[in-house]
Amino acid sequence: MTTIQSIAIVGGTHGNELTGIHTVQALRNPQLRAIHCPIADEFATQYFIANPRATKAVTRYIDDDLNRQFTSQRLSAQHSDAYESGLAKMLNHTLGPIDAPEFDLVIDIHNTTSAMGPTLIVLADSPFYRNMAGYLALQMPEANILLEDEVEYSAHPYLCTLGKHGVMLELGAQPQGVSRSDIFEQCQAMLRHVLHYCQLNNHNKLPDIPAFSAYRLQETINFPCNTEQEINGLIHANLLDKDFEPVHHGDPIFTLFDGTDVLWRGEHTIYPHFINEAAYQQSQVAFATASKFIW
Numbered sequence: 001m002t003t004i005q006s007i008a009i010v011g012g013t014h015g016n017e018l019t020g021i022h023t024v025q026a027l028r029n030p031q032l033r034a035i036h037c038p039i040a041d042e043f044a045t046q047y048f049i050a051n052p053r054a055t056k057a058v059t060r061y062i063d064d065d066l067n068r069q070f071t072s073q074r075l076s077a078q079h080s081d082a083y084e085s086g087l088a089k090m091l092n093h094t095l096g097p098i099d100a101p102e103f104d105l106v107i108d109i110h111n112t113t114s115a116m117g118p119t120l121i122v123l124a125d126s127p128f129y130r131n132m133a134g135y136l137a138l139q140m141p142e143a144n145i146l147l148e149d150e151v152e153y154s155a156h157p158y159l160c161t162l163g164k165h166g167v168m169l170e171l172g173a174q175p176q177g178v179s180r181s182d183i184f185e186q187c188q189a190m191l192r193h194v195l196h197y198c199q200l201n202n203h204n205k206l207p208d209i210p211a212f213s214a215y216r217l218q219e220t221i222n223f224p225c226n227t228e229q230e231i232n233g234l235i236h237a238n239l240l241d242k243d244f245e246p247v248h249h250g251d252p253i254f255t256l257f258d259g260t261d262v263l264w265r266g267e268h269t270i271y272p273h274f275i276n277e278a279a280y281q282q283s284q285v286a287f288a289t290a291s292k293f294i295w
């Protein structure tokens with residue numbers, strides 16, 4: 001059975017996603033921890049701001065996305081000038097190493113500009129993650145569960161994979177560089193539920209977790225472009241702020257600047273999320289798709 005003794009709670013992996021940063025800053029203070037997340041003291045819990053320079057600059061990263069650095073290949077790669085490449089190697093010492101993790105669980109807190117609500121992202125289909133997700137779904141029905149198991153846990157480039165187990169809390173919609181009190185509260189509630197789950201699981205006191213709905217990542221969809229590779233259309237109004245709502249074959253997904261609708265031509269119903277995520281504009285990603293399943 002999986003037991004969780006040591007936990008790392010991480011914010012500031014992206015320096016302009018303020019909920020995790022404010023959570024870590026608050027929970028480092030014992031008085032504030034007693035208010036927001038007293039159960040954290042039931043574990044050997046440590047708190048980290050992953051990218052201090054980006055956090056100070058209130059920017060996603062200085063040179064490169066920190067949350068894409070944590071594969072064995074990248075961590076063992078030769079010298080790179082990118083600040084986040086060196087930072088990842090340092091975090092691998094502090095939190096990892098990735099092939100012999102120090103922490104039983106790494107909880108990495110993110111924000112999205114998409115209307116994804118409180119979303120738990122898990123990276124593998126195992127009883128531990130399935131029950132965590134199901135416990136959260138029971139306690140917090142408004143939470144969404146997103147399973148990204150298109151590759152193995154260790155093949156993901158995410159910081160949370162420095163733990164034996166790792167999850168991401170993704171909360172939105174919140175603009176970059178902004179911290180909303182309602183989102184902060186949602187984050188504290190999610191954290192408490194995840195930690196309660198670990199405690200119940202450790203003591204073999206977990207209730208039966210009934211089947212629940214979850215989403216499984218499929219692919220990313222780019223914005224439509226002209227021949228100059230400039231975006232020439234926007235997310236269709238029907239899709240705006242409708243993360244995790246179904247889009248069926250023939251439904252409009254984009255409106256081109258000339259007024260033409262672009263329709264979803266896939267055979268299967270999709271559940272778009274990360275719709276209009278600001279951080280993905282650079283790579284012209286409009287949204288990600290998921291399938292819905294009962295877990």
Ligand SMILES: [Zn+2]
Nearest residue numbers: 014017110111
């Ligand atoms: Zn992020």
